[in-house]
Amino acid sequence: MKQQRFRFRVMAFLLIALLLLAGGYGVYSVSTYGSRWFGSSYNTRYRAAKKTVIPGDILDRNGVVLATADEEGKRTYPTGWHTRSAMVHVVGDQDGNVSNTVDSFQASYLWGFETTLEERIEALRTGEKRRGDNVTLTVDSTLQTNIAAAFANLENSKGKAGAAVVMNYKTGEVLALLSVPTFDPLGSMDAVKDDPQHPFWNRAVQSVQAPGSTFKIITAVSTLQNLADAETHLFDCSTGATMIMDQIIRDYGYEHHGMITLEKAFQVSCNNSFAQAALLIGDKNLKKTAEAFGFNDNFLFRDLVVENSRYPTQNRNDFEVAWSGAGQSQVAATPLHMCMVAAAIANDGVMMEPRLLMKVNSPAGVQRLGFTSKVYSQACTPELAAKVEGYMKNVVTKGTGKAAAVEGLSIAGKTGSAEGSIDGRYVTHAWFVGYIDDPAYPYAVSVFVEEGASGGKAAAPIAHEIFGWLTGQ
Amino acid sequence: MPAEIYEIVALAARFWFLFLMALIVLRSYRWYARERRQRKKRLRLLPDAGYIGEFVVLQGAGDLKEGEVLSVPFEGTLGFVRSNDLCVPVPGVATRHLWFSYDERKGLKLTALGRNDFSVDEKTIGEEPKGLCMVHGSRLYIGECELRLRMFAGYEVGMNPQRMMTADYPPQQWQQAPYPPYGQQGMPCPGMSAYAPGQPYGMNPQQPVYHQPPQPMVGYGPAMPYYPPNGYPPQVGWNQQQWQYQQNWQQAAYAQPHPPAQPMPPQWQPEPFVQPVEEEVITFHPLMEDEDWEEEAYEEENRFAAHDQQRMERYTREPQQPAPQEFYPLETGEDVWPVMPRPDEWRSEGLFDDLLDEDGTDASLPPKSAYVGRDESAWAKRRIWDKYFGGGDAP
Amino acid sequence: MSRMNARQQAAWEKRKVRRQPERRLVAVEMLFFFSAFLLISLKEKVDFVGLLLAFVVPALIFVATIWMPRFFPADKLLMAIVNFLCALGVLILYSTDGDAGTSRGFQQALYYGLGLIAMLICILLVRYVRRWRVLIWIIAVGALGLIALPLAIGTEINGATNWIRIGSTSLQPSEVVKIALVLILSYFMSRRKLVPWLGFVGLCMGVLMLQKDLGTALIYYCTGLILFYVSTGNLALTGVGLLGAGGAAILGYKMFAHVKRRVAVWRNPWQYYETSGYQIAQVLMAIASGGLLGVGLGLGAPRVIPVYFTDCIFAVICEQFGVIFGILTLVMYAIIIIRGVSTAVSARRGFHALIAMGVTAMLGIQTFIIIGGVLKLIPLTGVTMPFVSYGGTSMVSCMGLIGLLQGVHSLNQDDLSYDYEISRTLAQQAGLQLADE
Known part of the structure; x- marks a missing residue:
C-alpha cells in the first residue's frame, strides 16, 4: 500500500503534467500562430461579419486608397488597372484566391474585430453601419506598378514569372512586394485560374527556390568567419571544373578563372572556388552562418506570412556540401528572404524584420497600431559585413552585375543563376540581390525571374530600373 | 433583441463570465487547500487512524x-x-x-x-x-x-468468539484515579460501555439480549458505522442487526448463564464548565506546566499504581538507556502542533516497559478496540492524550 | 470577544452556514449559469426553453452538490466541479442550437439528470456492496456481452462499429463498459489474480479492435497499463506494455494508409484542408478567432466545425469564452485528478484505492486525448470530452465513474469519522475538546 500510494502520486503528477502540457501547448500555439490561423483564407468567420460590418480601406504609404468597400460591404479597387493588378498579391482579391493577403491576414482590423465597446455603442447610437479599421501599408504603389511594367517591358523578363522585393534596410519597411504574373482583381478569373504560371501564387513570399549564386554572400561571410587565411587563400579554378566524389562541379559555361582569391571569385561568381570554400569550412559552419541569416528558421513576422527557407540537414556528402556553397543542392529561399540577406549586409550585419503595416486607424481616425521597426537578428559582425559589401560593390562595378549599376550611385549587389526544375524541366532562374549604399536611400532590392537564364541579363536590368526610381533618376 | 445590441451585450458579458469562472476556480482551489489542511491536522490528531x-x-x-x-x-x-x-x-x-x-x-x-x-x-x-x-x-x-x-x-472483530476474554483487574482501583478510568467514561464510542469483571468481552451489558428476533427500531444503534452528523437519517432496524450478530457470533458466550450482575462503580460525572466571570483569559495548557506534576502527582495518584507494583515485583528487567529524542522535540511551541511520538520514542517515554507481560505482549488482555480494561496501548494513548492533546485550545 | 445575545447568535450561525465553502462556490456557479442561459434565451426572441434551463440547471447543481451529499459523506468539491462541467456542456450545446433547429441543449439537460442518477447508483454500489466475489464475475460476463453486442447488431458511425440502435435511441456500449472495466480490473488486481485480469483486458481490446474503435481502445489500454503499474509496480512489464503499444502504433503507421494520412494531417492540416484536414483546420481557426477573451457567448460560427457538439466541443468553448477560459477548464480537470488521487491515497483497502485510481486515470487520459487532439498536440482521435460532450452514454459513463470515486470517498470518510468519533468521545469524557472543533 505504501509503495502503491507513492505510485498513485507519480501517476497524479504524470496526468497533471500531461494536461498542463496540452494547455501550455495550446497557449503557445495560439499566441504564436493564432493570427495566421485566423487570417487563413479558409476562415469563413469574418465573412460572416459582412452583414453587420463594412470592411475598412487599405491605403499605401502615400495615402492612395488601394481597396475600399461599397455600402453592401463588397470590396472595390478604386485605382487604375495597372496599379490594382500590380498590388493584387499584397491587397488581395474579392474571392480570396490569393492567400495571406492583407485583406485576410489583417482581417481582425479590417473587419472590425478590434472595435472597442464604446465605438460599437456609438455606432449603434448613430444608427450607421459599423466600419472596420483602415490599414495603411508601407508599400509604394507607384514604385510597385513601375516594377511590374519593367517586368513586362524588359526584353529578358518579358512574359516570364518572377518576383521583386524592395525593403528599407534601416527600418524593415517593405516598399514593394511584387509577384508576376499579376491579374486584375476586378476582371474575370476564368482565364487566370487555368494559367500554367499560376498567377494566384504570391511568389515573393511563397516561392521557395534555390538562391543560386546569391547564396555566395552567406558562403563568403562564413568563409571570412571560419577560414583564417580567407582573404589570401587561392582557390583552384584552373580547369573550370572540380571533381568531388566522382562527380563534377563546373562553372556556368565551363569558364575557368585560374588560381583566384575569394574577392575575385565573388566578383566572377566562381562555383569551383565556393565549392572548395564550402568544403574547407565544412558543412557545420556553413549551416551555422546560414541559420544566423534566417535559414531553417520559422518566420513568424507580425505583418507577413513567409515560407521558411531551407538549408538541408539530411543526406549530406561532400558533393552536396560543395554545391550548397554555391546555393544549390536543396538550399532554398524566398525572394523576400534574399532581400533581407542583402539588407543585413547593408545594415552592418543587422537583419531587420520586414514590416508591411505602416499604421492602423479606426474610422474616426484614432490610431490603433503604429509603425515600429524590430531587429530580427544579428546575422554577422559589422566588419564582415563591410568586407562582403566591398565584394558586392565589385560585382556591380566590374563583375557579373554591371547591368544594375546606376551612374553616381554606390551600389552593391550579387547576381545569381540558379538551376531548378519546373514540372520536370530543368530550368535556370535569374536572381539579383543588392542595395544602395547611401544613407539617403537605404533600400535593398531582390529580383527573381523564373527561367530568366542569367541573373546578370534578366534580373540586374530590372534592379537597375528600381534603383533609378528609388533615387529619382 | 436586435443583433447589434445582443452583440454588444455578449461582448460585455465576456468579462463577467471570465470573472465568474476565475472566481469559481479560485474558490475551488481555496476550498481544496483548506480541506487538505484540515485533513492533515485531523490525521495528526488520530495517530491510530488506518x-x-x-x-x-x-x-x-x-x-x-x-x-x-x-x-x-x-x-x-x-x-x-x-x-x-x-x-x-x-x-x-x-x-x-x-x-x-x-x-x-x-x-x-x-x-x-x-x-x-x-x-x-x-x-x-x-x-x-x-x-x-x-x-x-x-x-x-x-x-x-x-x-x-x-x-x-473495529469492535465487530471483538464480537468474534475467538477473542472473548475475561478481565482480571480490580475495579476498586478505579475510584482512586485522578481521572475516571477508561471503562467508566461512559460510552467511548457508539455501542461500547464499561465491562464488569467476569463479563465476556464483545458484549455490551447495556445492550438487550435478544431471545427472539426483535421488531425493527429506529435510532442510532450501537452498530452505526460512523458518527451521525447533523441531518443524517437515523438508522432503521439496528436492533435486528444486533440479533444477527448475536446469532452468528455470540452463541458461545450466551451458552453459559450470564454472570450475576456486579455492583457497578458510580458513574463519573464531568465537572460542569463554569464560565469565568472575569474577562481575563486563563490559559491552561499541559505543555506549560512544570514537570513535577507529571513525575510525582501523576505517578502517585495513578489508578494503576498498585497493579503496576504487583507486576514490577513479579517481573523485573534491566533499565533501558533512554533513547535520544532527536525526532520531534518535546519543547514544541504553541504554533507547532505536537505530534505523535515515534514508536521508538514510546519506550523512552516509559509507556510500555513496566507494563509488559512475560512474553512482552498484552495478549492476555483485551483488545484495544473494546477500550476496556487494562490495556497498555490504551493507557499509552491516554498518557499521550493527557500530555499533548489534553489542553486543547479552549473554544 | 464580547458576549452575543440569542438573536446575534442565531444570525452568526446562519452566516456560518452561508459562508461554508461549498455554498460560496455553488452560489457563483448558479449565478454563472443563470446569467448565461438568460443571455442566450433573450438572443432573438424570448426562448422559453432557455428560460426554463436558466432555472433548472442551477437547481440541478444545487441538488447535486448541496442536497445529495446529505445522505452520505460525498466529496462536495468534486461534486461541484463535475456539475459545473456538465452544466457547461448544456450551456454550450444550447448556445450552439440557436436557429439550427436542433434541441441538443435540452436533450443534454435530460442526460445530465440521467447522469446524476447513474452517479447515485454507482455510489450506492460501492458503498453497500460488500461481497464482490460472485458479483464481479457476473459483471465481467455481462460487460463482455455488452461490449461485443455491436459486432452482432451494431451500426457503423464514423467508421467504427460501436453503436447499437434500440428503437429511436442509439447506445455506445463501450462507454458504459468503462465503469465495469474499472471495477473488474481493480478487483482482480487487489486479489492478485492476474489471469482473469489479463483475460478481461485482452478480450475487451480484441473486441474494440474488431469494431475499429481506436480512441476507446487507447483509453482502455492506458487505463489498464496505469492500473497494472500502480498495483504491481512492475516497471519492466509496464515498459514492455508501452513498447508494445508504440510498436503497434508504428506497425499501424507502416501498414495502414489511413493511419499515415491521419498523422500527415496532424503535422500539417492546412495541406489537406479539402479532405481530411478540414476538421482540425476548422478547430484551429475557431480557437484562433476566439483569442484570449472569446467572441462572446452565442456569437461566432461554431457550427462550421464538424462534430462541434461532441469531439470538438473544447474548440467551441475556446471560441466563445476564450483561451483563458479554456485553460481554466483544464485546471478544473486537474483538480478532479488531484481529488481522485487523494481519495485513492487515503483509501484503506486496496480494492477501493484501485477503483479511485482507475477512475482518475481513465478520466485524465480521456481528457488529455481529446484536448491534446483539439489543440493539435497529438493526432485527433474521436473520443468525447468527459462531462461536457453531447451524448447520453458518455454522460452516464463519466458520471458513473465519478460515482465510483464518490463511493470510495464516502467509505474513507466513514472510516475516518469512526476513528475520529472514538477520539472525540474520549476527549469529551476527559472534559476536553479536540483542537479542530
Whole structure:
C-alpha cells in the first residue's frame, strides 16, 4: 500500500503534467500562430461579419486608397488597372484566391474585430453601419506598378514569372512586394485560374527556390568567419571544373578563372572556388552562418506570412556540401528572404524584420497600431559585413552585375543563376540581390525571374530600373 | 433583441463570465487547500487512524529490537526494506516477503509473495499455500524474529468468539484515579460501555439480549458505522442487526448463564464548565506546566499504581538507556502542533516497559478496540492524550 | 470577544452556514449559469426553453452538490466541479442550437439528470456492496456481452462499429463498459489474480479492435497499463506494455494508409484542408478567432466545425469564452485528478484505492486525448470530452465513474469519522475538546 500510494502520486503528477502540457501547448500555439490561423483564407468567420460590418480601406504609404468597400460591404479597387493588378498579391482579391493577403491576414482590423465597446455603442447610437479599421501599408504603389511594367517591358523578363522585393534596410519597411504574373482583381478569373504560371501564387513570399549564386554572400561571410587565411587563400579554378566524389562541379559555361582569391571569385561568381570554400569550412559552419541569416528558421513576422527557407540537414556528402556553397543542392529561399540577406549586409550585419503595416486607424481616425521597426537578428559582425559589401560593390562595378549599376550611385549587389526544375524541366532562374549604399536611400532590392537564364541579363536590368526610381533618376 | 445590441451585450458579458469562472476556480482551489489542511491536522490528531493493530517484537534480530512495535495497516506488504508497509529488517526476511490483508471476519490474512517462508503459530505457509490467518495474540515467525499481533480494529472483530476474554483487574482501583478510568467514561464510542469483571468481552451489558428476533427500531444503534452528523437519517432496524450478530457470533458466550450482575462503580460525572466571570483569559495548557506534576502527582495518584507494583515485583528487567529524542522535540511551541511520538520514542517515554507481560505482549488482555480494561496501548494513548492533546485550545 | 445575545447568535450561525465553502462556490456557479442561459434565451426572441434551463440547471447543481451529499459523506468539491462541467456542456450545446433547429441543449439537460442518477447508483454500489466475489464475475460476463453486442447488431458511425440502435435511441456500449472495466480490473488486481485480469483486458481490446474503435481502445489500454503499474509496480512489464503499444502504433503507421494520412494531417492540416484536414483546420481557426477573451457567448460560427457538439466541443468553448477560459477548464480537470488521487491515497483497502485510481486515470487520459487532439498536440482521435460532450452514454459513463470515486470517498470518510468519533468521545469524557472543533 505504501509503495502503491507513492505510485498513485507519480501517476497524479504524470496526468497533471500531461494536461498542463496540452494547455501550455495550446497557449503557445495560439499566441504564436493564432493570427495566421485566423487570417487563413479558409476562415469563413469574418465573412460572416459582412452583414453587420463594412470592411475598412487599405491605403499605401502615400495615402492612395488601394481597396475600399461599397455600402453592401463588397470590396472595390478604386485605382487604375495597372496599379490594382500590380498590388493584387499584397491587397488581395474579392474571392480570396490569393492567400495571406492583407485583406485576410489583417482581417481582425479590417473587419472590425478590434472595435472597442464604446465605438460599437456609438455606432449603434448613430444608427450607421459599423466600419472596420483602415490599414495603411508601407508599400509604394507607384514604385510597385513601375516594377511590374519593367517586368513586362524588359526584353529578358518579358512574359516570364518572377518576383521583386524592395525593403528599407534601416527600418524593415517593405516598399514593394511584387509577384508576376499579376491579374486584375476586378476582371474575370476564368482565364487566370487555368494559367500554367499560376498567377494566384504570391511568389515573393511563397516561392521557395534555390538562391543560386546569391547564396555566395552567406558562403563568403562564413568563409571570412571560419577560414583564417580567407582573404589570401587561392582557390583552384584552373580547369573550370572540380571533381568531388566522382562527380563534377563546373562553372556556368565551363569558364575557368585560374588560381583566384575569394574577392575575385565573388566578383566572377566562381562555383569551383565556393565549392572548395564550402568544403574547407565544412558543412557545420556553413549551416551555422546560414541559420544566423534566417535559414531553417520559422518566420513568424507580425505583418507577413513567409515560407521558411531551407538549408538541408539530411543526406549530406561532400558533393552536396560543395554545391550548397554555391546555393544549390536543396538550399532554398524566398525572394523576400534574399532581400533581407542583402539588407543585413547593408545594415552592418543587422537583419531587420520586414514590416508591411505602416499604421492602423479606426474610422474616426484614432490610431490603433503604429509603425515600429524590430531587429530580427544579428546575422554577422559589422566588419564582415563591410568586407562582403566591398565584394558586392565589385560585382556591380566590374563583375557579373554591371547591368544594375546606376551612374553616381554606390551600389552593391550579387547576381545569381540558379538551376531548378519546373514540372520536370530543368530550368535556370535569374536572381539579383543588392542595395544602395547611401544613407539617403537605404533600400535593398531582390529580383527573381523564373527561367530568366542569367541573373546578370534578366534580373540586374530590372534592379537597375528600381534603383533609378528609388533615387529619382 | 436586435443583433447589434445582443452583440454588444455578449461582448460585455465576456468579462463577467471570465470573472465568474476565475472566481469559481479560485474558490475551488481555496476550498481544496483548506480541506487538505484540515485533513492533515485531523490525521495528526488520530495517530491510530488506518491501523488495525500492532506487531510486538517478541524476539528481535538485526535492527529490529525486542519490544519494538510496528503498526499494521489494513493491507500491504511486509519485507526487509523501508518502502514496505511493515519494515522488518531481520536476516531471513526477503525484500518483499508477504502480503497481508485484513478481513473483518477472519483476522489478518497472510499470503506469501513468491516462495518466501513464514509460519503463524503452529502452521507454516507451505502447509496452507492459500494463506494463513492471524487473530489477536497470534505469533508470526518470520526470518529470525518472532512477532505477536495485537489487534485493535473495529469492535465487530471483538464480537468474534475467538477473542472473548475475561478481565482480571480490580475495579476498586478505579475510584482512586485522578481521572475516571477508561471503562467508566461512559460510552467511548457508539455501542461500547464499561465491562464488569467476569463479563465476556464483545458484549455490551447495556445492550438487550435478544431471545427472539426483535421488531425493527429506529435510532442510532450501537452498530452505526460512523458518527451521525447533523441531518443524517437515523438508522432503521439496528436492533435486528444486533440479533444477527448475536446469532452468528455470540452463541458461545450466551451458552453459559450470564454472570450475576456486579455492583457497578458510580458513574463519573464531568465537572460542569463554569464560565469565568472575569474577562481575563486563563490559559491552561499541559505543555506549560512544570514537570513535577507529571513525575510525582501523576505517578502517585495513578489508578494503576498498585497493579503496576504487583507486576514490577513479579517481573523485573534491566533499565533501558533512554533513547535520544532527536525526532520531534518535546519543547514544541504553541504554533507547532505536537505530534505523535515515534514508536521508538514510546519506550523512552516509559509507556510500555513496566507494563509488559512475560512474553512482552498484552495478549492476555483485551483488545484495544473494546477500550476496556487494562490495556497498555490504551493507557499509552491516554498518557499521550493527557500530555499533548489534553489542553486543547479552549473554544 | 464580547458576549452575543440569542438573536446575534442565531444570525452568526446562519452566516456560518452561508459562508461554508461549498455554498460560496455553488452560489457563483448558479449565478454563472443563470446569467448565461438568460443571455442566450433573450438572443432573438424570448426562448422559453432557455428560460426554463436558466432555472433548472442551477437547481440541478444545487441538488447535486448541496442536497445529495446529505445522505452520505460525498466529496462536495468534486461534486461541484463535475456539475459545473456538465452544466457547461448544456450551456454550450444550447448556445450552439440557436436557429439550427436542433434541441441538443435540452436533450443534454435530460442526460445530465440521467447522469446524476447513474452517479447515485454507482455510489450506492460501492458503498453497500460488500461481497464482490460472485458479483464481479457476473459483471465481467455481462460487460463482455455488452461490449461485443455491436459486432452482432451494431451500426457503423464514423467508421467504427460501436453503436447499437434500440428503437429511436442509439447506445455506445463501450462507454458504459468503462465503469465495469474499472471495477473488474481493480478487483482482480487487489486479489492478485492476474489471469482473469489479463483475460478481461485482452478480450475487451480484441473486441474494440474488431469494431475499429481506436480512441476507446487507447483509453482502455492506458487505463489498464496505469492500473497494472500502480498495483504491481512492475516497471519492466509496464515498459514492455508501452513498447508494445508504440510498436503497434508504428506497425499501424507502416501498414495502414489511413493511419499515415491521419498523422500527415496532424503535422500539417492546412495541406489537406479539402479532405481530411478540414476538421482540425476548422478547430484551429475557431480557437484562433476566439483569442484570449472569446467572441462572446452565442456569437461566432461554431457550427462550421464538424462534430462541434461532441469531439470538438473544447474548440467551441475556446471560441466563445476564450483561451483563458479554456485553460481554466483544464485546471478544473486537474483538480478532479488531484481529488481522485487523494481519495485513492487515503483509501484503506486496496480494492477501493484501485477503483479511485482507475477512475482518475481513465478520466485524465480521456481528457488529455481529446484536448491534446483539439489543440493539435497529438493526432485527433474521436473520443468525447468527459462531462461536457453531447451524448447520453458518455454522460452516464463519466458520471458513473465519478460515482465510483464518490463511493470510495464516502467509505474513507466513514472510516475516518469512526476513528475520529472514538477520539472525540474520549476527549469529551476527559472534559476536553479536540483542537479542530
